[in-house]
Amino acid sequence: MRVELDNLSKSWDGVVGADRITLDIQDGDLVAFLGPSGCGKTTTLLMVAGIYKPTGGTIKFDGQVVNEVAPKDRGIGMVFQSYALYPHMTVYGNISYPLRIQKVSKSEIRERVQKVADMMGIGDLLDRKIAQLSGGQQQRVSLGRALVKEPQLLLFDEPLSNLDARLRLTMRGEIKRLQEGMGITSIYVTHDQVEAMTMADKIAVMSDGVLQAYDVPEDLYDHPKTLFVAGFVGNPPMNFFDVEIMATNGDFRAKSGAIDLVLPYDRAKKAAERAKGKVVMGVRPEDIYLVDDSAPPAPGRTLSADIEAVEPLGREDLLGVTIDHVQMRVLVDKTKGARVGDAVDLVFDLSKVQFFDPETEQSLLWA
């Protein structure tokens, strides 16, 4: 089912929860609403579900405005972070509840519940009480309950946030496989960018009730349209520092204090043409290297820095360094043996450098 949101807004007595959200979800796609808590993603989801009444704008399902349609008539299934199972019913009671309301015949209910439960791997738990299940099992019941009525649209509200990391990983893959296999249009609310990046066909990044970007995951990462998106997508987050772009001898250079870097021509030219004075330059931690045999110093792209912190991440070390009072994060190979207090040379790979207007926070390259 195709879902269109047009200028969708919600406010409570002047407090804005969602501000003129406009986006278009294609049939069969999984779209992630990504943003920090309180950014309006759940508010928007609950409007799509019909729980919240929009204070402005429209929601269309397959071209039909559904603003006034009751939740039960929208043909949706929803999975909650808290699972929201009915604790006084058994697993069977929970999964069969939507069908019992629809007055489906007993034998058909039995058949459909068993089929969904088997698909979710909880076929042998149907007689259990909810309190006797683990968190992962409860979320499977919740998913089964959402799927059993064969909805046109599946809504997920941070469904994996209450699970431990390992389980989250398996459930992530399972949900994606199910969703793709059944071809159900889905909206997936999360604050976890890894979840969003790995599962979603498109990601809507939100903050403060405003839609910041709506794009395929790769574009969000490589072509962020705003400073917020650039800083929010990617882990560890992108480094930002204020520089001036100067044209000298046919080269563009970024300058600020001890920072003096030769920029790639195309990107720098585009940014320089649109910049009004200083710009915010963005470089991801994985695009900065420690100078050694495998990464020789490059003229115009090497700076000296002091290591102030080392965070071992397992395969890699995350370094906190300062270059003339500017702090940056650098992701390096563990084998480099970086230590706090070391003075090192860093070489910058600027082929993916980003530039933003410090006032409007819009990208000077892609906006």
Add this chain to the structure above:
Amino acid sequence: MATGKVGRRFSYAFLILSIVPILIGYTWLVIATLSTRTQGLLPINAEGGIGGLTLSNWKFVFEGDIWNAMLNSLLIAVAMVIGVGIASTSGGYALSRFKFPGRKAFLTGTLVLHAFKAEMLLIAIFFVLRWLGAIPVIGDYIGFNSVGGVALVMVALELPLGIWLMKGFFDNLSWDMERAALIDGAGRFRVWWQIMLPQVRPGIAALALFTFIAGWNAYLVPFTFTIGAKVANMPVFLNQLISDTAPVNWNLVAAVGMFQMIPLIIFFIFTQELLLNIYAGGSKGT
């Protein structure tokens, strides 16, 4: 830990000391119902020696009046449990979940009304019951000097507490469960009946017990708005017993009082497990 042990002993000693007067009271009650006369906790016979145990105090069990009073008490208590139960569970849910004009005023209003003692309202209620009694057909059952009228007044007086209590229980339930049910296809009434009410069962049990006790022990309202033995409930009957016989036969009064307690004890036994669940239950599975 040593201090912990001492502290525990102290609290036990304190608890035991504080229930001693109550235990003595009940012990006397039981002994008194079975004797002709008592001195302190001891049964005394006509000669002043220890003895004189008898079952004659319990003879009233074979008379009709007490059963009539018992039935009236039961009618008032059950009507209250049902009336307060329905109004509080539905009203408490609405106040907990819906936004509507006057909601806040209603909440503070009920709280303020609850602060007024029933005594202050007696005369006004008398007029209301007189008017209700003038309604054709049903007037005889809900007007002045009727068991229904007493029950109606008692329900009204008990409602503020009931509504607030149930609102508190509904406030503690997660919204997600309700939203899930709405999306699963349930209407508002079904959500309330099939999803929310089962979650607040301990609250309903507590409310039912409080209301039953209040109804069973009601004295002021039945005493004021009923005349004669036909519509008297147990406490009013007990009072009549004291004022009718001179000198007062305290042992008979004790027996009737004891008799009045029995249904309460039975009711408590049936609800105590639910009551103990109030804090253990709550939001299982959410």
